[in-house]
Amino acid sequence: MADLSIKIHDILFKNPVLTASGTCGFGKEIQDFVNLESLGGVVMKGTTLNPREGNSYPRMAETPSGMLNAVGLQNKGVDNFVRNIYPGIKDIDTHFIVNVNGSTIEEYIAVTERINELEKIPAIELNISCPNVKEGGMAFGVSCPAAEAVVKAVRKVYNKTLIVKLSPNITSITEIAKVCEAQGADSVSLINTLLGMAVDAEKRKPVLSTVTGGLSGPAVKPIALRMVWQVHNAVKIPIIGMGGIMNATDAIEFILAGASAVQIGTGIFKDPDIFEKTISGIESYLDRHKLHSISELIGKLQM
Amino acid sequence: MADLSIKIHDILFKNPVLTASGTCGFGKEIQDFVNLESLGGVVMKGTTLNPREGNSYPRMAETPSGMLNAVGLQNKGVDNFVRNIYPGIKDIDTHFIVNVNGSTIEEYIAVTERINELEKIPAIELNISCPNVKEGGMAFGVSCPAAEAVVKAVRKVYNKTLIVKLSPNITSITEIAKVCEAQGADSVSLINTLLGMAVDAEKRKPVLSTVTGGLSGPAVKPIALRMVWQVHNAVKIPIIGMGGIMNATDAIEFILAGASAVQIGTGIFKDPDIFEKTISGIESYLDRHKLHSISELIGKLQM
Amino acid sequence: MQQVAAFILLRNILHRIIFALKSVNMRKTVSDLLLIDNKQLNKDNFLLKLQSKTPLSDIFPGQFVNVEIKKATEIFLRRPFSIMDVDYENRTISLLVKILGRGSKVFTEYIPGELVSVIFPLGKPFTLPLPNDRILLIGGGSGVAPMLFLAKICGLKPEQVHMILGARSATDHVDISEYEGLANLYYATEDGSKGEKGFVTHHPLFTHQLESFDKIYTCGPDPMMKAVAKEAYKRKLFCEVSLENTMACGFGVCLCCVEDTKHGNLCVCTEGPVFNINDLKWQI
């Protein structure tokens, strides 16, 4: 049986399949469907310094093979995470990763410092790509100087694994990836959602309260694959790929394009069994192709 | 019965529905299905100075609610157009628009000058956004100085209606749109295809001979709508919107977001009757909503 | 009949105990259910019956399912529907599906024998009435589904249960004669073609006797529920409504379905769909 484990910096993941931030809560919420210990890891809902109510309803629009969301980082703040959520997850045998957000560099630093204290959180995913907040978020992810500043600042206060989550709403994603690498990021994850919009023709109104929202799901997969492949050719740090993964075949496509691990987000809304199916599907793919480990696939696209 | 006509610069279109470049040949190819004279206009296949063979097969990959193409501007060159195609279309009662391409500014100018001589071509669509050619193409559409240079140069030699076709593979589409407006473009059309990629997991190879290709179809509609809306809020010149339009409702969504006209591309591959259905659908929408003309809808999204 | 009523009462009490013990933590599952019946009730409404291979867990009125509609090119997300009835013995659940758009349309075209992927049971149910309560159920459109389910398993005597059903016209009402023994049924139609003319809130039972009820439950179009809530709130009556905010996941992870409540943005799929009107920001 093939070895599904992979390494991102100094963390060994059982398998390359993680939950994507904002789509599986803090893990506990999906326990009815998913044995959390069978996952490579759980990237939790975006966390900010202070509690946030997020944007007004409606926050969601279905689109062809995808959806727009405009949740806007609704969460109870990092204190609540440390006090009420961390104790409940710290003994579960998988890697829990905190998705760190902020409106200012100071906020990113403050959240990171709180998380740094938590023994059982081996990594943070620095979200510089949320398209659904007025301040911060994506603004940091679509400008090289801004990305440089925030990654540098966070790197200074964080000595565990630092993953930076990149925005696809950009002319050249490789430039941002290179900046993150240069500032000491241990890994980049991509893609966050694409800025999109939905219109209700009958009501002649935008569907979302915020007009625009973030596009995810299979619709974005070709764009995500292209970006993973581009970044793979541009940096040496490991890549965590995502965007529209619905099954093991999709996951393999990302790994071939250069991802060491993948995250699944929107897919769970359609099929809560998606993690189990994807992990076992990757296993049988490896067996069928007579491969001994995932590493034999990473970036191994034949040109 | 409502008035479907719209104006782009000094051209009056019977209705706001045009074919998108590269998806309906030069018009003649779809005559079995479509009465060309019922269309607002026909934007023809991308034309270059010299004949081009385009990229190697495979050039196409189906994706969720969309497709990737890597045709790469296969065409017989502007001379062939002038000699063999123009005579066959010039007496058809609709507006034929040439999609002008080049690897260098000189090539853009040379093609434009040839087209300028043709009495019955009222407009060109300057394609600075083709993602499938090695030189030129999108390179002009994702950098403000490059876009500025090519639009300026072409504007100098062309005094009919100049439409510039924008690329979505960019951080801020409004900046490019503003540059085009400042250089005298009469209209902008958007979006061209999004750079994407498809992987064949079984063969462990890219599906396309060119690795990456251009994504079109319903999958991109949310992104296209967002960009049309952004550009509508940034420039005063009329916008021609496109990207995933499959029916009248989709077309209305673009018009509400700010497009004066729309183009349909990939949609015809699925349904060759799409033009007829879309035009009559827009008509009944106007009637049902008791509107007298399209202009009452353009950009009229209630916020 | 009396035996049946006694049985229902017993089951209801049992349910209430189980429910309290589990504190609404019934395990959600995703499973392929077999469509065993699909009956068109009127122009837009269909009754679909789905059968599980395995025994059903306890299900309460107000809870819902989230259904994958695979057979249509253009549907991406699942579609939520309230549970209208449960038959534990035959392991079936019934749904009342009204054609609203593309997804509901295609779902009503499914043929018995086909498998449907369903996530259930989802959401928090209505608070069950106390044995001596006099209750008023108000259903509009497909909102009658959870009302009928509640009438059926609330365990009260028929004279304690009053139900007003609203629709645009007589032909929009579905046939619910099988519920006649369980409650006092009243109708309202906008065109007056069945029962009282006007909205449910124009029905004399509502306008004149509202305060005679201990609990009011409602499900239907937003304007209807808001009108009901307003009157109940004014009179400080117990009133629960079942919301239908659009959903992506249906099980509490996407945070898309939120309602702005007095306790902040709460997920309708997990904190609801049933809310006590005192928690909402509706009344003004």
Added chain:
Amino acid sequence: MQQVAAFILLRNILHRIIFALKSVNMRKTVSDLLLIDNKQLNKDNFLLKLQSKTPLSDIFPGQFVNVEIKKATEIFLRRPFSIMDVDYENRTISLLVKILGRGSKVFTEYIPGELVSVIFPLGKPFTLPLPNDRILLIGGGSGVAPMLFLAKICGLKPEQVHMILGARSATDHVDISEYEGLANLYYATEDGSKGEKGFVTHHPLFTHQLESFDKIYTCGPDPMMKAVAKEAYKRKLFCEVSLENTMACGFGVCLCCVEDTKHGNLCVCTEGPVFNINDLKWQI
């Protein structure tokens, strides 16, 4: 039988005249055809019969249809299939559909009575043989479909028509007994379970008698067609192949289906799918 043959010959001659007159400019249409039959032939192959409301235009072997497969969430483009047979009287066309991926799978699950949107007739057909030609037809997999159609309407006497059908194993061969009177049929299977063991190009008729044929036609997997083309080319024999490049539109506007020929990139959907091997860059 003789009458039938005479009739076919006549129709064939007529077709050839019409064909020449129209210079392959038969009008393409998109229409909803009624699926009237769907028969499973073996594990992966199905025979689907579609009926048109209006009379069919003339259709020739090698031409194809482009089918919309609406009933599956994940299919976006149409799928092309060769026309295997035409019944002008009953206005039906038959398709031989082999399950390859998602689209073909869902298509074979369609139930008689359903409507299918079809664009047809598409593409340039095989060159019909001359009255005295001795022809060899070589079909592999679903490539037998246009071969059978050609055998049926070529108007030659059965002794002039020889057909080798290749498959992996006997169980992959579809039953074509109804064609027995029209041609000499030979089989090849990779495992030897029916006819000669090996590929079609290992069949004695191919290895020893190839030069006795005036025209060779082939449709099937690329490696098979390439092997056939190579031998025919070496011997300067007339040989046409039918390509199956992936398509987006199927009617010549997207330029996605091109084959790199001696005349540059040509669209398989309009300049093909049938090509004379002399025009291709295959032989080396």
